[in-house]
Amino acid sequence: MYTLRFLATGARRFIRAMSAATMNRKPEVMFILGSPGAGKGTLCRYIVEHYGYVHLSAGDLLREERVKPGSQYGEFIETHIRNGTIVPVEITCSLIDRAMQTSENPHNRFLIDGFPRNQDNLDGWNKVMADKVLLKGVIFCECSEEVCTQRCLHRGASGSGRSDDNEQSLILRHQTYLKNTLPIIKMYEQQGLVYKVNSMNTPEEVFQDVVAFFPKLGW
Template sequence: MLVKRLLRGLQSAIMSDKYNVAFVLGGPGAGKGTQCEKIVKEFGYVHLSAGDLLREERAKPGSEFGDMIEEHIKNGTIVPVEITCSLLERAMKNSEKNDFLIDGFPRNQNNLEGWNKQMGEKVNLKFVLFFNCPLEVCTQRCLDRGAAGSGRSDDNMESLKKRFDTYMNATMPIIEHYEALNLVQTIDATRSPEEVFEDVKPLFS
């Protein structure tokens, strides 16, 4: 018994040196950002949006990656994983907290492999939070968001078609990969934000 307790203590100490991460995935407009805001407020996690970090980097004067990131965002294609992982790791290092929601990542097999190579040993992956929402609902939400002045260059039908293609062909296989590892928590995201959050809360309590 003593040995088991010591081993558990050692395991906890090792885990505490790692970043605690929950990936947040779902189609464009599934409500990932809205739910992340609620989780941050209620449970004190740090919300890191891969897309937001890339957009911030793109907007920085003199950024060596700015033009390349802009081109990928406009085309609905995926920025090289090394850049995204570096931005995520920098944000985690700069945080005073150790619990993170990583929103919109990993989005494809290359992201997954790059993350495992660059960050796998530094992270305790708790689970993947998957907001499941039909594409027609997601499309309307994004178009409404764009019409309301979201300021996002990709909230238009042309970019959305490319983003949905990327999501269905590249991101869904990643969700299926984690499902095979019993790491996916699926939430019905067609409902109101308040109703969705009622299902999210028990996962973090």
């Protein structure tokens, strides 16, 4: 009986120690990048469903803040989204940081979708967040402009509620992606941090490509 109580006490101590270690370790982050409509959000949903990690969409966080009653940034964010331009990094980083701090996910691992989108985003992230997290890598969803555009238009026609799912905004968004985001992906690729997937495949096929390289990351 004494031995059983001793083992039970030791197990509880081990669990508490493991929980404390999880809470104290830095969040692990994977960036998910690609052009508008490349399937970043869909891929994140698959990873969350099978691995239990937290999906943080920079765009969704901004859209939620845009419609939040009393938000001082709401109208400002809406103007940038409608024009296909990029919201200042200070706002985006603060929303991402807040979402990670308030998360109760036991894995402490996050998929950050659609960020960083330009050099200013990257500089702001490195200044504010780089020392707070462990960046594991970048999943690059490769997809043609034509396929991406059709996906976004279909999403808009299906009632996405997104003011930027229209042809005019999509032209601006793709130009912004080519000019600002693609160089960031290439920079990470030179550092050996990019994992490419062909996101013109079915969501299931794209997810299986990710499953193949996740063990290399310790995920």
